[in-house]
Amino acid sequence: MLDILPQLLVNGIITGTLLAIPAIGFTAIFAVLRFPNFAVASHATIGAFAGYAANVWLGLPAELSLVAAFLVAGLVGVVSDEIALRPLRPYGALTTAIASIALTIVLENVVRLIFGNGLRGYDLPLVRDWRVWDIRIGPQQIENFALALILMAVVFAALRFSRIGKAMRAVADNPALAELKGIDPVRIGRLTAFFGMGLVGAGGMLLGLGTSIDPLTGFRFILPIFAAAVVGGLGSIPGAALGAMVVGLGEEVALLVLSPAYKSAVGFMAIVLVLTFRPRGLLGERAY
Amino acid sequence: MIGTCRPTRRAALAGLAAALAAPSIVRAQEGAIRFGTLTPLTGTGGTYGPAMRDAVIGAVRAVNANGGLLGRQIQIVSEDTQTSPEAAVRAARKLIDVDGVAAIMGTWASSVTTAVAPLCWESKTMLFTVSGADSITQLPHQGFIARTQPNSQLQIEVASRFMVDQGGTSFAWIGPQTPFAQSSIDILTAVAAEAGIEVESLIYEAEKSTYRSEVDTILRSDPDFIQLGGYAADSTVLLRDLWQAGYEGMIIGPAYAVNDSVVEALPAEVLEGVFTWEGAPAIDSEAYANVQQILGVETVDPYSAQTYDHANLAMLAIGKAGASSGQAIHDHLREISQGSGQATGSAVSGLGVLPGDVNYDGASGPCDFDEIGDITGTQFLFKRFENGAPVEFERV
Incomplete structure (x- = not known):
């Protein structure tokens, strides 16, 4: 049984890296706006479909389609947040979180209305996997992996060096102090909704690239995304990346001891274990 | 001038009251026989559900246009299972308790059918399904399940x-x-x-x-x-x-x-x-041709063929019984689905033969049921x- 372990590790690392992108988006929104935005499910779907439209209808390559996925999901993120969630934020995180569940159902059905229920595949050349030392890996997987790493590098650089990134971290750290310093929390909120949901959309497309997409695509990832963010420490961006790796690797390696029928249980178990022994997550809740 | 065009609160209230009080609409529906379609319009089965529903509507429309059933019109209430047992149970409750349907047609996923079935047999509502799991017809359904899909075994x-x-x-x-x-x-x-x-x-x-x-x-x-x-x-x-x-x-x-x-x-x-x-659907049958026409397609998927049969079986059983309850369909289903009666491919032609003996041969096959509601001869x-x-x- 153990001879399959290297293969499972490779599969897990790739899954984890792809999962990290939407998990970072989710946790960034939590860090600044202080509520778990479950509308990430529909935004991942929207990103996947926007990327599909750019790739199949407009004939753009995958890399440019990924930009389209980011922009469309980000835009929908800002607009829907402005209409549905921002007015509810003064009533507390729980109210807003519940509203975000409602929002995600509405958005998912809008996608259904436009694209229908069928499965769709991206227009990518399909090639057989490579085999290296009896481990198989697909060229597409490697490309997705590289794209995810680049995206993460950009996010970390932006947070560290750009004015907007610094402002976001300031608001996440101490909103009152940030406002005293002249940072407009509403504007930063909008920017966070845009970048957060943009990342979720790009992540949705990356996760869908290797398979096929339908209106439930994003919904399938909501548990691992949430688990990754909680395990890493809700609100911590490096934590989300680490958490995604733990969940991704955990789900695959668990196949050694667990029936594949219980794969999702790994996400739940990770949440329970981490919250029991480190209630603030692996890296705590500092945004960066 | 522009201001007067906007609906005032009073006008809106008056409109609402008028809508609630409109007795003519309600009265027109009162005498109707009701069937429910409970197909997966969304979720995993979402690719099939809409056509399955349309096949039922097409079959019913043909009978309505021909003067209805027992002198009454038939009304279809369509609900979505979302291919999810929880959503399906809510929808079935509504169909049974609020709409009072005589039969529910078209449950697709086996998990959905298993969840909905007890509601149906307890309320004596006939359940027609296209699910394949063996366990479904082994439930204590007292004859209130008929399945047109060969079981998974x-x-x-x-x-x-x-x-x-x-x-x-x-x-x-x-x-x-x-x-x-x-x-x-x-x-x-x-x-x-x-x-x-x-x-x-x-x-x-x-x-x-x-x-x-x-x-x-x-x-x-x-x-x-x-x-x-x-x-x-x-x-x-x-x-x-x-x-x-x-x-x-x-x-x-x-x-x-x-x-x-x-x-x-x-x-x-x-x-x-x-x-x-x-x-395999019965591609050379009269019923299959009817479904082709209703859906406007060359190849009918097996589930739409089956739901077309569900509607026709229910209507013929009601015609045979002379009563429109789920119990009536339950009691007379096998009298019109099998036996030596005149072969018929639609409720419209079959109702013309009643009260003589008819044997409905459907779009999905001969539609003969054994004692537990499973199909034979597919x-x-x-x-x-x-x-x-x-x-x-x-x-x-």
């Missing part, structure tokens, strides 16, 4: 014998956790054992975006014929993963899983040589993918 048996006949020497079964997963594995194992063939099996979790590790696990046994046990979404992912992993052997999957949406989502080379099988159709399209391989 028969389906898996037929497919497993096909695998042996095609010369496979090492089998694998891979599919999601469903009510028929374990029984499918058991049947395949039994059929394969007769031919001295080993079977490896793996039950995975549905709704995942990749099954790479699952594929790696199942391919360790080096099978040369794999039977898929899932639905369209997971089968798409699985077929792609199997191809990418370099699997060169044979594959067979149920036609509802390797369907048009899968063809659309996957390149032709991935599907090349894949077998599918399904209960043909099976095997297809094989060639250049991205399924081509008829054989009928058994």
